[in-house]
Amino acid sequence: MKQIGEVVKPWLNRGKRMALAKEFEQIMQHPLLQAYIREHPEIPLSVYKHSVNALKQWLTEKENCQRCPGLDTCPNMMKGHFTKLVDELGYLEFRMQPCRKWKVQQEMFKVQSLIRSYHIPKDVLESSFETLDYDMGRIHAIDAAIDFCNQFANGKPKKGLYLYGPFGVGKSRIAGAIMNEIIQYKKSSYMVYLPDFMRDISDSIHENNLSEKVDFLKKVDVLILDDIGAEYLTPWKRDEILGAVLHYRYAERLPTVFTSNMSLDQLEEHLAYSSKGNADWMKAKRIMERIRHYVIPLAVNGPNRRESLSN
CATH class of the missing domain: 3.40.50.300 (P-loop containing nucleotide triphosphate hydrolases)
Structure with missing residues (x-):
């Protein structure tokens, strides 16, 4: 007689697979990702399937940037930066890119560093x-x-x-x-x-x-x-x-x-x-x-x- 774990485990695995498939389908329907797919028709569906975590991070930061609260309270992984997706050997990985506001701030710091004063x-x-x-x-x-x-x-x-x-x-x-x-x-x-x-x-x-x-x-x-x-x-x-x-x-x-x-x-x-x-x-x-x-x-x-x- 099979132990209960042997009977339940396939159902649990199946349920997990179904949940992941549903999550992947929701991610793929996101308007931001749909726009990215249209811009990169060369990337096959399999690459997206292998890159769910990277896609989630990318979408989160894209949404953060759309409602940007400013550099001081930037919620992204690296303040003043956003993730850029890159196809690497069948996986989508992200690279950090500085945003426009960060570049403006750095340019301002450079300008300020040119001026020094004493009293x-x-x-x-x-x-x-x-x-x-x-x-x-x-x-x-x-x-x-x-x-x-x-x-x-x-x-x-x-x-x-x-x-x-x-x-x-x-x-x-x-x-x-x-x-x-x-x-x-x-x-x-x-x-x-x-x-x-x-x-x-x-x-x-x-x-x-x-x-x-x-x-x-x-x-x-x-x-x-x-x-x-x-x-x-x-x-x-x-x-x-x-x-x-x-x-x-x-x-x-x-x-x-x-x-x-x-x-x-x-x-x-x-x-x-x-x-x-x-x-x-x-x-x-x-x-x-x-x-x-x-x-x-x-x-x-x-x-x-x-x-x-x-x-």
Whole structure:
């Protein structure tokens, strides 16, 4: 006499086969898979039968993409990716493909990585030539800044810019617009508020990352030194930090943009006097040789925009 298991097992297997066949039929009737079948008439039915799990995963992710909740909450196996079916030796396997939103995000990250800043206000970092005020006191400087950026289309500018003028006339905003404009040429930039950078140099020595910070200033495609002349300088900071950075950039023909409340002559005097009050005109002239002959001086004038914003 047969044991009950021997009698029931064939029925269970048959029931399982029927359930799988029904599931396969439902999958094959799915509109998304029907569209795929029409696009790939060369794939035989047997391949689909051998690939039920891959088809289920593919359909799930296709449906997820149709009602995409956004990259942050993407429910797919790999965030920002979808599965692509590939016929491999009689089986449909899936390969992960990045979606359009993921590609846009990665491109945005690349753009953001081209811009670095040190203690620069947000409104300056977001400045653009489209949002600047083209008044008579600034139009010449803005035109020169646009020309500076355009030169990257065929290489790089031979000279940097020296934007100088009274407080609050928008020198930093013009420099910020340069930083955002050269992104289209895939050029990196670093905008540094020089007074804070020089003040924090001592901390960098203790943190053992001074050489890394200085090295980036040396090698970035476009360095923007904001408010030079307002920094507190020791002879060491002047000669070994500022002087070393400018000497390297001069040797490598890397353009530097400066903003300052001082003219070039006034800056030379500022660099000559150390924090102890001693004058070293030779050291100052040496640094100025790396500035004067490699920048276009541009006077920026007009009303104090900071005052108008505070009123």
